[in-house]
Amino acid sequence: MSDQRSVTRSDLVAYCDAMLESSAFQDYCPNGLQVEGRNQVRRLITGVTASQALVDAAIEQGADMLLVHHGYFWKGEAAPLTGIKKKRLKALLENDISLLAYHLPLDVHAEVGNNVQLARLLGWQIRGGLEPANPRSVGLHGELETAQSGAEVAASLERALGRMPLHIAGNDRPIKRIAWCTGAAQGYIEKAIALGMDAFVTGEISEPTVHSARENRIHFFAAGHHATERYGVQALGERLAAHFGIEHRFVDIDNPV
Incomplete structure (x- = not known):
């Protein structure tokens, strides 16, 4: 030493x-x-x-x-x-x-931040912040390289994070546009809905999140607070x-x- x-x-x-x-x-x-x-x-x-x-x-x-x-x-x-x-x-x-x-x-950091690092791990292409008017947007949005089913996105999360996410399938359409915010950001699903995303990924889920996903026809994935951060x-x-x-x-x- x-x-x-x-x-x-x-x-x-x-x-x-x-x-x-x-x-x-x-x-x-x-x-x-x-x-x-x-x-x-x-x-x-x-x-x-x-x-x-x-x-x-x-x-x-x-x-x-x-x-x-x-x-x-x-x-x-x-x-x-x-x-x-x-x-x-x-x-x-x-x-x-x-x-x-x-x-x-x-x-939020653009190089070592949790949200950027999760995107790199999953191969998601970053397009901007989940809060477009906020230069320090906590969440991000982007695209998958190719459209995937909800089951395929869930499987990719399981492979990357070592645990199966809870998937609320708001519809049966494929996922191309995706938003995410690590940790306990289930309330940010509303921001993903406002941006017209196909899916939103975060760490945790609350009871109202299920209804929001179903009624707004958006895929929601709770992939683990610890696992995503x-x-x-x-x-x-x-x-x-x-x-x-x-x-x-x-x-x-x-x-x-």
């Missing part, structure tokens, strides 16, 4: 903040450094959510920093540091591990490893939702 390169915590955080333009977002949580650990970063562990299982894995693997999409301190949650919040933070602080988290900035943080970790010459490992903590 003596010849391994390192970067200061502040330089790595500044690089991420600038690249992701984190200060430009009004988000549900603080973006950037959430827990301050040791000054030098040699080993970076990435994951989707800073659960206890991921924190434990970072400790076991000798991480200097943990980088996630879902961090801590969400709006509306109870403020006291008790229960699982205390346990998670205590483990990070006792092991001098920094926690770096980016939520919306990591969803594994790729942005990996891409960011790989970018940091290449830029700073540090070690990066992605740890996938299984989550069926």
Whole structure:
């Protein structure tokens, strides 16, 4: 390990903040450094959510920093540091591990963002934002290279993500124009409908989404919140490893939702 390169915590955080333009977002949580650990970063562990299982894995693997999409301190949650919040933070602080988290900035980034990375994984051609007037549209829309049936799109999602999506078939027509937004964006189906899309893909589903898909005759796919958001943080970790010459490992903590 003596010849391994390192970067200061502040330089790595500044690089991420600038690249992701984190200060430009009004988000549900603080973006950037959430827990301050040791000054030098040699080993970076990435994951989707800073659960206890991921924190434990970072400790076991000798991480200097943990980088996630879902961090801590969400709006509306109870403020006291008790229960699982205390346990998670205590483990990070006792092991001098920094926690770096980016939520919306990591969803929308044009290179390492969750939505762009999902499109690359599936081979979807990006045509624009799901919110055309918003330069930082969270969701995207595009086209499949060739039209596919709903069953074929479901099968391609299963192959890519390792889990069968829940498919609500709003019609029996083939799919060519497709919109997507990773995570819990089932409400964005209305934006896909407004743009005349054949299908909308996201992570989760709510009871009203079924009726909306059927009555508006649009295919809807709930492909998994965790499953659709594994790729942005990996891409960011790989970018940091290449830029700073540090070690990066992605740890996938299984989550069926």
